[in-house]
Amino acid sequence: MQRGLLTSLLLLCLPLLAHAGDAAVAVIQLNQIGYLPAAHKLAAVPTDADAEARFVVEDAATGEPAFAGELGAAATWPPSNQRVRIADFSALETPGRYRLRIRGLPPSDEFVVGDDAYAALAAASLKAFYFNRASMALEPRYAGRFARAAGHPDNRVRVHASAASEARPEGTLLSAPKGWYDAGDYNKYIVNSGISTWTLLAAWEAFPQVFAAQDLGIPEGGDGAADLLHEAWWNLAWMLDMQDSADGGVYHKLTTLQFAGMVMPADARAPRYVVQKSTAAALNFAAVMAQASRVYAPFDAQFPGASQRMLLAARAAWAWAQSYPQAFYRQPADVATGTYGDDRLDDEFAWAATELYIATGEDAFHDAFAKRRVKAGVASWSSVGGLAWISLAAHRERLTPRASRAEIEREVESAAAALLRQWQGSAYRLAMREEDFVWGSNAMALNQAMLLVEAYRLNGKRDYLDAAQSQLDYVLGRNPLARSYITGFGARPPMHVHHRVSEADGIVDPVPGWLAGGPNPRQQDAKDCSGHPYPSKMPALSYIDAVCSYASNEVAINWNAPLVYVAAALQALTARQGDDP
Numbered sequence: 001m002q003r004g005l006l007t008s009l010l011l012l013c014l015p016l017l018a019h020a021g022d023a024a025v026a027v028i029q030l031n032q033i034g035y036l037p038a039a040h041k042l043a044a045v046p047t048d049a050d051a052e053a054r055f056v057v058e059d060a061a062t063g064e065p066a067f068a069g070e071l072g073a074a075a076t077w078p079p080s081n082q083r084v085r086i087a088d089f090s091a092l093e094t095p096g097r098y099r100l101r102i103r104g105l106p107p108s109d110e111f112v113v114g115d116d117a118y119a120a121l122a123a124a125s126l127k128a129f130y131f132n133r134a135s136m137a138l139e140p141r142y143a144g145r146f147a148r149a150a151g152h153p154d155n156r157v158r159v160h161a162s163a164a165s166e167a168r169p170e171g172t173l174l175s176a177p178k179g180w181y182d183a184g185d186y187n188k189y190i191v192n193s194g195i196s197t198w199t200l201l202a203a204w205e206a207f208p209q210v211f212a213a214q215d216l217g218i219p220e221g222g223d224g225a226a227d228l229l230h231e232a233w234w235n236l237a238w239m240l241d242m243q244d245s246a247d248g249g250v251y252h253k254l255t256t257l258q259f260a261g262m263v264m265p266a267d268a269r270a271p272r273y274v275v276q277k278s279t280a281a282a283l284n285f286a287a288v289m290a291q292a293s294r295v296y297a298p299f300d301a302q303f304p305g306a307s308q309r310m311l312l313a314a315r316a317a318w319a320w321a322q323s324y325p326q327a328f329y330r331q332p333a334d335v336a337t338g339t340y341g342d343d344r345l346d347d348e349f350a351w352a353a354t355e356l357y358i359a360t361g362e363d364a365f366h367d368a369f370a371k372r373r374v375k376a377g378v379a380s381w382s383s384v385g386g387l388a389w390i391s392l393a394a395h396r397e398r399l400t401p402r403a404s405r406a407e408i409e410r411e412v413e414s415a416a417a418a419l420l421r422q423w424q425g426s427a428y429r430l431a432m433r434e435e436d437f438v439w440g441s442n443a444m445a446l447n448q449a450m451l452l453v454e455a456y457r458l459n460g461k462r463d464y465l466d467a468a469q470s471q472l473d474y475v476l477g478r479n480p481l482a483r484s485y486i487t488g489f490g491a492r493p494p495m496h497v498h499h500r501v502s503e504a505d506g507i508v509d510p511v512p513g514w515l516a517g518g519p520n521p522r523q524q525d526a527k528d529c530s531g532h533p534y535p536s537k538m539p540a541l542s543y544i545d546a547v548c549s550y551a552s553n554e555v556a557i558n559w560n561a562p563l564v565y566v567a568a569a570l571q572a573l574t575a576r577q578g579d580d581p
């Protein structure tokens, strides 16, 4: 109790100190869930605290010391302009519940070392997608206290003027139900659905054993296909309806004209529209449908005809994009919701071509990929070239001779090696640099982790896995704000995410399993957050746990997907230390 109070007081002071440019806050920062026994285990200790160099890890119940060590040298981390020292207790492998102690500081949060340290996280971060389903009531037996009425049937959606065609003039009614709400808002955007769905299916392809063992408690499943495949199908079914069968084009989004208020889905009844067909939407759609066609191929009994239908849909969207390579999304004057606009589409062309190449084995698609000359790198909704390379790496043993296995390995490894160097050179032992603190910076950390995991799967070099572990530690508490950024997980999770359901449902706790967007020094929401000023302009401190803060505290499907991936990857790979990855 006393310790809790002291820690809370220190945490309250933290933003003030940070704002004042003071470097130190006397709180030991570590992953507030814990670690797998074989994991790399680091804590960060701000230095100006009058701390000793020696640290002890003790059993949380008995206080018996389990491990002791010396802190590393102090160094400055530019994103928060703080000096920290690192405690490395990787050698502590005995399962248990622990805390870390340093004389002069309050003891750390408690954490576990255990064989299934991330099983609950991997499940909850995926269950979050179920909680964001459109067009379906969430029943208590699946949703527990987060049960809610259905919203957005989306079976009478209007064709917006920007999307009108001869066969479907403005005002035509279409049906495009299901799918996931994008984020804290209730709209559905093809571009962002693309990378989100792809990342989940890539996680399934890489770590099927983790997902096969999951029972998410969703309405579907138990039929020999992993719950992940059923969850992803909810969104794929919607995406398929976003394609105009007359020409293969794909609408950019399904949306209201304005963002809804902070109300429950069933109370958000403004008319919905499909808006402008775009090249970006067609290519994201083509990539995901091609990938899904191969993922679902062995499950034709559970998803009859789906695999074949998705491949045809992918080809049609690809063909449309060849005819309209520059149909960039332009937000119509009467539409104010998310844009997901992107005028650089080399990476989208390369990604779609790659997924079609892997699905069909047709060399023409490989040529279309190679022509775009995209590099491997950390992915985001607007930058998807790295996804092409990850897919090539995952399937490198089965490609046609047109693809160079050596080139694929070199490309992925060299992109990850840059991240590894950043991790090694960082005071906080993180790959994140100042410029990485964009809108959704926490997902940047996890997309970096994903690339590191991919390199580890190629080269088996342990550092890459350790660096990925560090990135997960960051979102779970080894950060200068000493907080977990995942709802329902860790000692100090976000409580006021910009998520309409969490705000409107009358339940104190937010819907669990969601990653908050994270620190973002551009603070684009400052005008809407006058009651909750940002504590600092420093990149890694520019965060507020306030519902007004859509630029630092929203949740989104494309941010949760790499969390699912990384939690599953560490669960699968760390447990097998010593084996070939």
Ligand code: G3I
Pocket (backbone or CB within 6 Å): 182, 183, 184, 185, 337, 338, 339, 340, 382, 438, 439, 440, 522, 524, 550, 554, 555, 556
């Ligand atoms: O274009 C510049 C780029 O040149 C520069 O390198 C970069 C550096 O920060 O900034 C770039 O633009 C940013 C853009 O994202 C691309 O990363 C904008 O400043 C930034 O405002 C923009 O933020 C996007 C935000 O919507 C506002 O449009 C986020 O990436 C995107 O995740 C977010 O998505 C929203 C949806 O629109 C609506 N639903 C919720 C969802 C999550 O907040």
Ligand code: 9MR
Pocket (backbone or CB within 6 Å): 183, 184, 185, 259, 337, 338, 528, 550, 554
């Ligand atoms: O709630 C909206 C959120 O989902 C979006 O990510 C964000 C940026 O597009 O916009 C939010 O809506 C805000 C709008 O942009 C400005 N006025 C306040 C709205 C939040 O209540």
